Amino acid sequence: MYHLGTRVRKIHTSKRSAFQTIGGDPAFLILDKKIQKNLEHEYFKNKNYSPKINYDTQVTLVKYYPGFDPKLLTTIIELGYRAIIFEGTGLGHIGKTLYESVKKAKERGLFIGMTSQCIDGRVRMTVYESGRDLLNLGVIPLDNMIPETALVKAMWALGNTKNIDEMKSLMLENIASEITN
């Protein structure tokens, strides 16, 4: 089996089948000793592309847990980070205690994206009140992008633009199958 780099996760520390595609089927299969395409769509959105190899590592991945200290977030902001990718609970939530820090981060022009700690599925922040609160604070739901992919994509996006609106549309644009249907 061959997996898409944007969709693969290592789910076991040692087994042969340690790597698996999340939220879809493997991209290629070996059948009759031949590699066969298993994707229904194209890997890249555009067939012709010129690589933009810039990145900016001022991005961090934050896993939320009950009791998370908001000061940690304040410190990240003060350290000068430009983007935060949250790994929230369930459909994409973090506790109310972080709202103030999130607001501060937005005021400083940081990009804040939301992914889920759940292995599979999409974030959907219109279902519960806390999700809607976070949407109002300007947190961007990143559909079913896996957190590690979102982190790397944010570094790349930040490397190519410093404009927050451009960054947002880059993050939501499905470029290399990082979002699946």
Place this chain on the structure above:
Amino acid sequence: MTEINLDKIGLRVGLEIHQQLLTNKKLFCNCRPLESDEYVIRFSRKLRATKSELGEYDPAALFENRKSKTIIYYANPQSSCLVEQDEEPPHEIDLDAINIALIIACSLKSSIFSEIHTMRKIVVDGSNTSGFQRTMLVAQGGYLDVEGKHVGVQSLCLEEDAAKLIKDKETERSYSLDRLGVPLVEIALEPVDVSPSEIKKIALTLGRLLRITKKVTRGIGSIRQDVNISVMGSGVVEVKGVQQLDQLEKIIEYEAKRQHGLILISERLRNLKLEKVLKNDVFDATELFRSCNSKIIKKAISDGSVIKSIRIKNFAGLFSYEPYEGIRLGKELGQLVRFYGIGGIFHSDELPNYGIENSDIQRLQKLLEISSNDGFIIIAGENSKIDFAIDSIIKRIEDAKNGVPAETRGTTPSGETVFLRPRPGASRMYPETDIPPLVITDDQIKLAKTNIPKSWDESLIDIQRKYALNAQLAEQIFDSEYLHLFEKICLDKRHSPNFVASILCSTITNLQRQGLNISLLKPEDVLKSFELLSTNKIAKESIEIIFESIMSNKAKSVEEAIKKSAITSLDETKLNMILDNIIHDNIKIIMRDGIRSLAPLMGIAMKELRGKVSGEQVNQLLEKKIQDLLLDKNKN
């Protein structure tokens, strides 16, 4: 029995139209609205009535819940995802669908709400995996102009379509998910007191208003009409799923007669000051009927059913009292119990009959402690179902004293209506909490206003001009389900629009009139057939043969139809060979009748060649061959 006077009974009819919208994706997810018979995914659920988030039970939900069926869903990943399976919350509302709904609202001059709130409407037949259908009230008010008269618009809603029913068995019901979530608009018109024929005109006008937007789908099931019918003093009866306009008139007439008939029955019941039927009027009569000779009763007992009887004092003659032809309380009760999977009832007015003899009746009257002045009902059914059915019978008899109960009814092919379920209560609706309210901007409304389509007449003239069709054919194609398909086929300039239109309008309709199943013929099949025609792979005549083969379920695809009906385009050598053989076999006739033999020979040739070669071509070739032969003969 008298004839009914429709003008004097306060008949009021409100139309409700459901029309699928033509969008690239479904209303709450990215799935494409594709229909296919290939279902890779299968899962099953059991529905339970739960309190809505407002804490109330819906009576219709409880009613349906008593049947406790298993629901099986079939899905194709191309046309459905976790949203349809109710395993993922809905995504954003599709803007395209909203914008189409706004255009329709603007053409009806309705007032559009500045905020759209999604609601959940409880649906308990399993046609929605979630147990509810999402619906949004988009606009209210406005009117439809029907030849100068204004028919008021009550409301315009944007909704998700339900799953498609595949099978309905006693304990199990199957749906496919490809249609679930397809956007549709529901337009409810104000009830009006007009004749049934005028209602047909209103429906046609509304249908045309939708079609000229070119943003609605066509084809079987893409438009459905419900009618709310009431007469003076009746509750509102909703008749669901009127597929054809021609049926509409008949159904309204029937329903008016039924409702007024029920009112006449109620007057008679009230005059009699009958006692209320109670639980202690129900008796177990299984033992009593063990010796009965009725085949139906015998079968019921051997199947393990129980037989119960209800006594109704002073009711003799009331089950079969028939104020209008075919309108009887007995019939209503028979339909009612079918809802519980019970075949029917026997009532005292129709007995002795069906193998139930006088002696059986006398013994039953003794058990029930009643005389011939009183009425009774006999009902057989499984222990688990029968009490529900009996409760509903008792309630229905009580309701009969008040006239026409508000209920939802279905239609029969002969234009009658049958009981489906009670009318849902107001508690059927509650807010959808997964979707925030959507603000409609002034810009959106402005855009919708500029996109209001031309009038029906202008649109018709456009079509006439563009494809050089006559007015009649243009109207036919515009009113048919096939306008999109017609335009798509005509993109290939090799086709004659007149020919395409006549195949789509008359050939298919004729096959349908012969009793063939139109729903088996998919748009892809039609497209494919015309493609083969334009590349000369088949003859004009083959199209009808292919359609016939598919619509009669002899073939599942165009390819199979071609193979089965042995349609192949013959090469000329082979054609010549076949014709030469025919001439050889019939040489005597040719010598005797000369060129007049062409007609009978054509008949023989076409028997063999129908669909493979055009008649015209065979005629020419055959005529030449005969002429050559006669010429040779004269030379000699």
